[in-house]
Amino acid sequence: MHDMRIRKIREELEKKYIDALLVSNFYSILYLTGFKTLTTDEREAFVIVAKEKVYLFSDARYIDEQLTLNTQYSTFEYKLIEPNKSLISHLYDIVEEEKINSLGFEAEDLKYSEYQKLSRTFKKLNPVSTDRLTIKIRELKDKQETDCIARACEIGDRCLTEIVKIIRPGVSEKEIGFKIEMWIREKGCDLAFDPIVAIDANASVVHYNTKDGDGVVKDGSIVLIDFGVKYKNYLSDMTRMVFVGQPNDEVKKTYEILAEAQQKTVEKITELETLKEADEFCRKLITDNRLPSYPHSTGHGVGLEIHEYPKVSLNSPDKRKVNQVFTIEPGVYFPDKHGMRVEDTVVIKEDGKARILTKFPKSLLAI
Amino acid sequence: MHDMRIRKIREELEKKYIDALLVSNFYSILYLTGFKTLTTDEREAFVIVAKEKVYLFSDARYIDEQLTLNTQYSTFEYKLIEPNKSLISHLYDIVEEEKINSLGFEAEDLKYSEYQKLSRTFKKLNPVSTDRLTIKIRELKDKQETDCIARACEIGDRCLTEIVKIIRPGVSEKEIGFKIEMWIREKGCDLAFDPIVAIDANASVVHYNTKDGDGVVKDGSIVLIDFGVKYKNYLSDMTRMVFVGQPNDEVKKTYEILAEAQQKTVEKITELETLKEADEFCRKLITDNRLPSYPHSTGHGVGLEIHEYPKVSLNSPDKRKVNQVFTIEPGVYFPDKHGMRVEDTVVIKEDGKARILTKFPKSLLAI
Numbered sequence: 001m002h003d004m005r006i007r008k009i010r011e012e013l014e015k016k017y018i019d020a021l022l023v024s025n026f027y028s029i030l031y032l033t034g035f036k037t038l039t040t041d042e043r044e045a046f047v048i049v050a051k052e053k054v055y056l057f058s059d060a061r062y063i064d065e066q067l068t069l070n071t072q073y074s075t076f077e078y079k080l081i082e083p084n085k086s087l088i089s090h091l092y093d094i095v096e097e098e099k100i101n102s103l104g105f106e107a108e109d110l111k112y113s114e115y116q117k118l119s120r121t122f123k124k125l126n127p128v129s130t131d132r133l134t135i136k137i138r139e140l141k142d143k144q145e146t147d148c149i150a151r152a153c154e155i156g157d158r159c160l161t162e163i164v165k166i167i168r169p170g171v172s173e174k175e176i177g178f179k180i181e182m183w184i185r186e187k188g189c190d191l192a193f194d195p196i197v198a199i200d201a202n203a204s205v206v207h208y209n210t211k212d213g214d215g216v217v218k219d220g221s222i223v224l225i226d227f228g229v230k231y232k233n234y235l236s237d238m239t240r241m242v243f244v245g246q247p248n249d250e251v252k253k254t255y256e257i258l259a260e261a262q263q264k265t266v267e268k269i270t271e272l273e274t275l276k277e278a279d280e281f282c283r284k285l286i287t288d289n290r291l292p293s294y295p296h297s298t299g300h301g302v303g304l305e306i307h308e309y310p311k312v313s314l315n316s317p318d319k320r321k322v323n324q325v326f327t328i329e330p331g332v333y334f335p336d337k338h339g340m341r342v343e344d345t346v347v348i349k350e351d352g353k354a355r356i357l358t359k360f361p362k363s364l365l366a367i
Numbered sequence: 368m369h370d371m372r373i374r375k376i377r378e379e380l381e382k383k384y385i386d387a388l389l390v391s392n393f394y395s396i397l398y399l400t401g402f403k404t405l406t407t408d409e410r411e412a413f414v415i416v417a418k419e420k421v422y423l424f425s426d427a428r429y430i431d432e433q434l435t436l437n438t439q440y441s442t443f444e445y446k447l448i449e450p451n452k453s454l455i456s457h458l459y460d461i462v463e464e465e466k467i468n469s470l471g472f473e474a475e476d477l478k479y480s481e482y483q484k485l486s487r488t489f490k491k492l493n494p495v496s497t498d499r500l501t502i503k504i505r506e507l508k509d510k511q512e513t514d515c516i517a518r519a520c521e522i523g524d525r526c527l528t529e530i531v532k533i534i535r536p537g538v539s540e541k542e543i544g545f546k547i548e549m550w551i552r553e554k555g556c557d558l559a560f561d562p563i564v565a566i567d568a569n570a571s572v573v574h575y576n577t578k579d580g581d582g583v584v585k586d587g588s589i590v591l592i593d594f595g596v597k598y599k600n601y602l603s604d605m606t607r608m609v610f611v612g613q614p615n616d617e618v619k620k621t622y623e624i625l626a627e628a629q630q631k632t633v634e635k636i637t638e639l640e641t642l643k644e645a646d647e648f649c650r651k652l653i654t655d656n657r658l659p660s661y662p663h664s665t666g667h668g669v670g671l672e673i674h675e676y677p678k679v680s681l682n683s684p685d686k687r688k689v690n691q692v693f694t695i696e697p698g699v700y701f702p703d704k705h706g707m708r709v710e711d712t713v714v715i716k717e718d719g720k721a722r723i724l725t726k727f728p729k730s731l732l733a734i
Contacts, residue, residue: 037574040408042674061573108478108479108480109478110478111476111478112472112474112481113475113496113498129479307409
């Protein structure tokens, strides 16, 4: 699994005449080696993919994880980061030993100050900015990855089935969000992100912060629930609407247009070459029905991170490809009134069709 | 409060002959404006501190937060990020309007690829790398900040007082960690980071991951608890040891040396000019007693982030200054056997003395 991923990296490096790649991104390190540090942004580890060897650097605080990995994968070479030496000085030996002339780095991850140190320190070394090399490889999921995402989606479906039962007048957004979290954690999983539970007018704020909010379910409330599960590092993402009592005809009609636009877009994907077209197609179904366009993209890739490649937006250059995993999530928002969104996580199968992984029903759910 | 912080930024810019600063870091934006996006790493907002005005950019998903801020602070000018325009194109108007020739950026935050776009797009503009300008200003806390940190520490003290009561043979690390989290969240606060609860040999792994662990308290266990509270965006950090049953003389002696070294270091700080000396002083007290040195620094700054300036390490260039907040946390680790650490969060007062904010007792706690 990791061997295949490393091979893909090496193929890209060869095409670009780069001798080795410095991998600094937390998720790329996890993807390529299975190694995970406690924090995502503190540079506690880095990887160098060279021609023959893969070097994994981390400090003494992770010695145990290193030993565990060592027995699992013998293809990595472990190097200890010493507390009083900089990242750069650790690179020295490898650069010499491997005769590295051009070292690729992840331009979308490396900080400008890190780049500066790199280029100033190695006079002979040519640091080459690679443009999303690793994260573009991560765009196409292998079987182990789609299995994990499918499982995360399935756990999310089961969670929502239970959570719907507790929604009634008097229950707060926070309580629903908390119960989603507890249900998922009891199953030994984690949240993919803090759940968004937004009632009525709050749901018209696309990035509503449930933790800071004070919404409470009332008779006739419209409840938006956007949440995901993290299963073995892989994420799911789903949004559903719950109507408390039968909604009036206008609301009902709006919901049906939205849910239908979402479903039709998923079905249309197989005919489209690019994901920009998917965004245009979905958005047009909404606006053709005299509903307002939504102030966000129609979807985004999902994997180790909640927002990754491909992009499903008006300015996305990404083509539809087999083994992409992404969301389709149009919305309709009326400020100060209410907001609705319907979102599935889908995977592109061998036949080019988008298969929905989040299977919780999208028919109007009135409780 | 924000005005004062902005003024400090402008003073630094003037010294460096920089016309304006592009602020991209999530915590720096929060610090300078009070504005907070849902994610810390997705560039959903940015700030430009110009000579007269401060521009805050964010997208339509945050329109509500913008309006709220607008009523609070009239000194900011709000700009909407349009979904199909890049960050760069949003900068155009401001650069023109404000006649910006040199634009500073946070070199330790801006990605190399973002820098590339910036320097390629603006032919006339001179992007100037600023070295930790904002985060060095954040190093010295104002009253509102130390008040929040002190409160976070106090809540942590109360939490641990309750948590100690549930520690007994049969209870797992995960359960203790979970109960710490629940106690803190019931109080309307958040975790500063995932608590580390590590029993016996697990405590010798400095970055032990409690969520993936399986340790259970036994008779005679040594329990390490390292956790923090987030109160109004500000963090606390504390580590304490709990002994289940009376420890043997050797363990007791080791603990006493460690706790004494930690306390002596806190008291010594007022006499030291640099924080490198604090690290050396503390480490020497441990090794002079024939105990092994610890594979981490003696401390780190705490504020909006759990690791910020100043550094308290062997290669720290930072001087001791009034209104710094940092930890002092030596440890003693015996691989496969046990590990101990004692950690306080302290603030440097006007008289140069370090005042301990985490007040849970450090005398040997045997239950």
